[in-house]
Amino acid sequence: MSYFNYKDQKVFYTASGSGEPCLFLPGNTASSKMFDFILPLYTDAFQVIRIDFLGNGQSERVAAFPDELWIDQGQQIVELCKALNCGPVNLVGTSGGAYAAINAALAKPKLFRRVVADSFDGDALPPGFAQAIIQERQAAKQDEQARGFYEWNQGPDWEQVVDLDTEVLVRYEEKQTRLFLQPIAEIQVPLLITISLEDEMLHNNTLAECARLRSCNPLIEYQIFEQGAHPLLLSRAEEIAELIKNFLQ
Numbered sequence: 001m002s003y004f005n006y007k008d009q010k011v012f013y014t015a016s017g018s019g020e021p022c023l024f025l026p027g028n029t030a031s032s033k034m035f036d037f038i039l040p041l042y043t044d045a046f047q048v049i050r051i052d053f054l055g056n057g058q059s060e061r062v063a064a065f066p067d068e069l070w071i072d073q074g075q076q077i078v079e080l081c082k083a084l085n086c087g088p089v090n091l092v093g094t095s096g097g098a099y100a101a102i103n104a105a106l107a108k109p110k111l112f113r114r115v116v117a118d119s120f121d122g123d124a125l126p127p128g129f130a131q132a133i134i135q136e137r138q139a140a141k142q143d144e145q146a147r148g149f150y151e152w153n154q155g156p157d158w159e160q161v162v163d164l165d166t167e168v169l170v171r172y173e174e175k176q177t178r179l180f181l182q183p184i185a186e187i188q189v190p191l192l193i194t195i196s197l198e199d200e201m202l203h204n205n206t207l208a209e210c211a212r213l214r215s216c217n218p219l220i221e222y223q224i225f226e227q228g229a230h231p232l233l234l235s236r237a238e239e240i241a242e243l244i245k246n247f248l249q
Contacts, residue, residue, distance in 0.1 A: 001058065004083040006076050012058035013051045013080055017043030020113075021086045022248065023077065024050045027095025027119075027231060028165050031057025031153040038234060041241035045249065046090070051080060053100070056161060057153060065168040067177050070096060074103025074181070081111050088113035090248045094231040095119045095201070099179060102191070106181045109188040114248050118194045118240070119202065119231040123184050123213075126203035130173040136201075137166045185216035192221055192247045194240060196228030 003010040014032060016039065024042075026034050032050035042048050053073050055062040066072045077100060081089050090113050093101030098117035105112045126132075140146035141159070150158040171177060184191075193213070195206045210222035223243060229235040 003059075004080055006054060006079050009054055009060040009062070011051065011054050011060070011076060011080070013049060015047055015049045017046055017048045019046045020090065020248075021084070022046035022048055022090040022092060023081070024048060025073075025077065025091065025093035025097030025101050026051075026053070026056070026153075027097050028169065029056075029150060029153070029162050030095075030097075033057065033153050034234070038237045038241065041237060042245070045245050047086075049080075049084070049089075051076070055164065057155075061157070061161075062164070065164055067168065067171055067175060069168050069172075070099035070179060071103050071181055073097075073100035074105075074107055077101070077104035078108050078111060081108075090114050090116075092116040092233070092244060093118065094233045098193075102184060102187065103181055105187055105189050105191070106184075112189050114190045114192070115187070116192045116194065116244050116247065118233045119199060120193050120195060120206070121202045122204040122206055122209040123179060124204070125173055125179070129203070130170040132203065133166060133169045137162060184213055185220070187217060187219060190219050190221075190247075191217075192223065192244070194223045194225070194232055194243065196225045196230075196232045196236070198225075198227045199230045199232065201230040 002013050024035050026032060031052045035050055052059040053076060055065055091101040098120040101115050102117055105115045150162055154161045193210055213220045233240050
């Protein structure tokens with residue numbers, strides 16, 4: 001197993017395949033395992049690197065997640081890429097991982113070649129975000145399939161990880177925590193946003209948001225799907241893989 005140090009703590013990563021490096025970033029409450037089933041769709045074209053963000057999966061646990069979680073995760077990405085010294089890296093982030101990917105590219109654009117932000121809900125939290133998260137997590141804990149997903153990704157202490165993640169997301173709204181280091185429109189590397197209009201986890205007017213971002217920066221493009229559950233990267237796996245590979249290559 002491979003680890004790198006981030007703020008004196010161990011962060012897990014794994015690599016498979018060969019070719020240009022492409023770093024896959026999981027969403028909140030998930031780990032690198034969430035990509036297990038789609039890995040063969042990408043390893044024919046890329047060296048796929050996967051990370052368990054600090055406090056998740058096989059990475060070292062934390063007492064609490066930092067308030068600026070997605071900015072901090074962006075910095076973890078930067079430090080991993082520096083440690084690997086593998087040249088410009090492509091980033092594919094889904095859900096919360098999409099926020100982390102964008103933050104990494106905003107922080108150190110020269111480290112990255114292209115960025116995909118999948119199942120992305122825009123640059124501001126929707127009204128009632130905290131209460132919606134609390135209700136969603138309470139329901140998920142009572143759902144056998146959701147509990148199985150959590151345990152598969154996180155291990156036997158999954159409930160503690162999920163609770164800590166819920167707490168930090170609630171704090172985002174309570175403290176009006178910033179989501180990004182800089183406005184997304186200032187991104188200096190090509191960015192592809194992929195979303196589904198059927199995604200039950202997205203609450204903003206994502207279509208208008210994508211159009212606005214595109215109008216601000218020609219490096220930003222987007223693809224809208226009429227159908228697909230959250231995250232789109234998994235629910236429409238083969239179509240999204242083809243789209244992503246064309247964009248990255």
